[in-house]
Amino acid sequence: MVRCALLKERELTALTGQDSRSFLQGMISNDIDQLSPSRSIYAAMLTAQGKYLHDFIMVDRSPAVWIDSEEARCDELTERLSLFQLNSDIHIARQGHLLTVAxxxxxxxxxxxxxxxxxGATKPFGDGLAIVDPRLPSLGSRLIAPAADVEALISSLGIERxxxxxxxxxxxxxxVPDGSRDMIVDKSFLLESNFEDLNGVAFDKGCYIGQENTARQKHRGTIRKRLVKVSIDGPPPDLGVPITWNKGEIGTMRSSRDGQGIAxxxxxxWAEAKAESAKLHAGPAIVVPVKPEWANF
Known part of the structure; x- marks a missing residue:
């Protein structure tokens, strides 16, 4: 059974102009040269210290590059991009509800x-594009298209809404983490947020904002904490609730729903607690961290 959901919390931004790709190459964690009409990519923007600001899916809709990002933070994203464009030939435009992300x-x-x-496999779909999620194929596929095209597909294939x-x-x-619900703006680092395993960072490209610290963490192997999946027995913990055991704090909760979450x-x-078969608590709930199947740490 295939299911389809309209992601109204996502919005597209289009970048056009002859300098748009070279501009983005110096701004994002992934390699813009890997972006093509047949391949989409996942990437992030960082502070100069390598801390998370935004993450997004990027799609080549020549002559434009489409950026699929959090709708609630789209203004922040476009303002930051505009801050660095200077005299470059770049036009940045939010697409509003012209296109739907499903x-x-x-x-x-x-x-x-x-x-x-x-x-990231990508192909045309009506007046938009269909893509395999560039983070993880098991997430499924994504449609970026007019709402009428998405509705027509749902009806023609009998897809469950x-x-x-x-x-x-x-x-x-x-x-899989979900943007600023799971990564803390101006605090989280890419590697502790599993960006390498989710195909969101390239270590063989040129410089970009935040590259130096990201590369240093990679080569020194200094990642001491990670975003992991947790199962939850009890009331869902609020965002930011400490996860504790009998020797103190072991982590913090991020997003959660239906007895599962990210922390x-x-x-x-965590290794010490597992060795002692200790129970971990987030408020009144018991939580059990689980390494995602796709993760390599």
Whole structure:
């Protein structure tokens, strides 16, 4: 069964102009040269210290580059991009509700669109594009298209209609972080947020803002904590609630829903707690950290 949800919390920004790609190359964590009409990418923007600001999916809709990001923070994103464009030939425009972002998941969520099951695989879809999620194919596929095109697909293929909350449960089951709900703006680092495993950072490209500290963490192996999936037994903990055991704090809760969530966990303390078969608590709930199947740490 394929399910489809309209992601009204996402919005597109279009960048056009002859300098747009070279401009983005100096701004994002991934390699813009890997972006093509047949491949989309996942990337982030960082502070000069390498701390998280924004993450997004990037799509080549020549002559434009489309950026699929959090709707609630789209103004912040466009303002930051505009801050650095100076005299470059770049035009930045929010797309509002001209295009809809939809997520499809389930056993045939990729094949029903005629896509290969490859990270970021992309093809035209009506007046928009269909893509395999560039973070993780098991997340499913994504449609960026006029709402009428998405509705026509749902009707023609008998796809089950779902909600953003349903999709949120799906990505939590996989242990995939969701933007600023799970990463803390101006505080989180990419590698502790699993960006390398989620295809969001390139270590063989030129310089970009925040590159130096990200590369240093990679080569020194200094990541002491990670975002991990947690199962929750009890009332859902609020965002930021400490996770504790009998020797103190081990991490903090991030997003959660339906008995599962994401948490930032200290890896050494987690290993110690597992060795002692200790119970971890987030408020009155018991939480059990689980390393996502796709993670390599």
């Amino acid at each position: 997520a499809l998941w389930g056993n045939e969520a990729i094949s029903c669109l005629g896509l290969e099951e490859k990270v 779902a909600t953003s909350a349903d999709y949120d449960s799906h990505r939590l089951r996989l242990g 930032m966990i200290r890896l050494d303390r």
